[in-house]
Amino acid sequence: MAYVTIKDVAKRAGISVSTVSCALNGKDRISNETKRLVEQAVQELHYIPDSRARAMRSLSTKTVGLLVPDIRNGYFADLAYAVQDELSQAGYCTYIGTSSENVRQQDAFIMDMLSQHIDGAIIVPQGQMSDALRRLLKRQLPVVFVDRSIEGVDAETVPLVVSDPIPGMRDALRDMKDLGHRKVGYISGPVLGSPTLQERELAFRQCATQLFGEENIFVESSGFGQSSCELVIQRMLSVGVTALVFGYSPDTVQAISVMDGVDGILNQGMSFVSFDDIELFRLIKPQVSVISQQVQKLGGLGAQIFLDMLRGEKPESQRVDTVYMQRGTVQLIG
Amino acid sequence: MAYVTIKDVAKRAGISVSTVSCALNGKDRISNETKRLVEQAVQELHYIPDSRARAMRSLSTKTVGLLVPDIRNGYFADLAYAVQDELSQAGYCTYIGTSSENVRQQDAFIMDMLSQHIDGAIIVPQGQMSDALRRLLKRQLPVVFVDRSIEGVDAETVPLVVSDPIPGMRDALRDMKDLGHRKVGYISGPVLGSPTLQERELAFRQCATQLFGEENIFVESSGFGQSSCELVIQRMLSVGVTALVFGYSPDTVQAISVMDGVDGILNQGMSFVSFDDIELFRLIKPQVSVISQQVQKLGGLGAQIFLDMLRGEKPESQRVDTVYMQRGTVQLIG
DNA sequence: CTGAAAGCGCTTACAG
């Protein structure tokens, strides 16, 4: 079945192509009679405008690219959903791509986007600057970074939508203090090259120092591989730490899995809180206390700022407060 | 920054647009010298062909639509990843859309796809036939249904890639029998209007009857809402059922969550197995025994069949065997 | 209020 074109509609309605186009796009003053004719022909023929052809003439393609590290990760799936939801309401079609935390794949996706002439992109960058990313940026298209940033990219040109670790961190640590904990630890994840994780660690240092004193806080600056997980926790215990903050949720998942469940950790006398309110943490018993980044909010806000930029407004970076959700894994000491 | 076009490349290389086009697409016999010239100009100018313009002239847009019920569901995220991976290797760009188990949103996405002139679509249909779906099908574009089917759609025109519940079901039930269970139950989920779930229930009835005898199998034909979950299990226990198969993983998740964890169910004296090998089932302790649909395989196969259709081959529906993965939730009776 | 014409960036026969 061949596609119905605007020509077919014009022929059917007995008027010119340009008039049909105007009628369809609400341009000029078209007589009601003509509008009706067009409407009818469109219905009868099941005409669907070719957005590619349309895009070639107008400046906009009404498509935007969304790049996430991995769509299989529940956190990013939530983010993608929120972004797509917001954009589709504004009439934009979202291309979702997965970089697999891998520059090659990221670049391939960006080049694809570029060749599709997307109107802009929302990106969760990973690692550093890359060729394709540089090219995308040079295009001067609206681009927003969400959840993570890249060193050396000017927040003036690429606004950032990331969460502010402080509020959630502070509340979590206060809760620990209220429950009698005196020494607290932090496991920071693969902090190298991730400004977000670096900032998170800094937030811990600040808040914890204030509440517990510098001599009572302990930080393990890197995440752990399969083997060392129990070791790290043992080490923390041996210096008297009784409550832990996990800065990187995959570490938490691993710890839970390796230590024989949440209870395995608690039974050692270690309370804990994790970043990221992922589904797993809500489903297992006891539920894991978290510092939520409010990812739907991050995504929604990212999309909104993006839409603002499309409208020509000056972009402005935004922070979303993290929120501490008290659940079962921070227990009274002793 | 304005886009670099083929004209710019031609000018830079000092040759005509058509020659550049031919050189780029490997058509005709172009002299090596000319090829080099083009190559160089492309490099210098950072030329990226406009795929929309290209698509308008050729028949294909090199894009395909992928519709899943909800990308936030880990199962579909895995599926989407597998499909996208396979298609991108073949040079196709995948639009991923979420229907939210909602016909309106599904139709909006399909109409979008149609207006983008996708080369075809891979769809996890939900509910019944809809207007937009009918239109998509009428376009005679390659379409493949994955994971679910729709009543009244001819498998000749829309091949189906779904899993075969029998192998996994049989092995699961055998395991139960080996461990001493004599009466088994099945909770089927929202079976109405879902041929896949219906078939799954049938598979249970067949296999279980064979192994345990008709009088020893019990089926609750609908999934449960929040409240009745414990009730259903109690009812099963009261008739002597000691092992359960969940046909619909959201039911399992709910049961685990409501019954205070996996142990909450096991402690009542109820062993169980669930369909779908989702991440959660692997992370909690004890791990949940599952009947896996091998979703990556489903997705990959769906994409392959789709690509076959694009090449003009006759489509053929495929089955993927389910696989029973024995883990901790089927215990020795007594 | 309506239509003829030009052009978006590309490809594809068709001459040369």
Added chain:
DNA sequence: CTGAAAGCGCTTACAG
């Protein structure tokens, strides 16, 4: 081996 021309489906000034 290379180039001029037509055309994909649409929109957008510009006349009328």
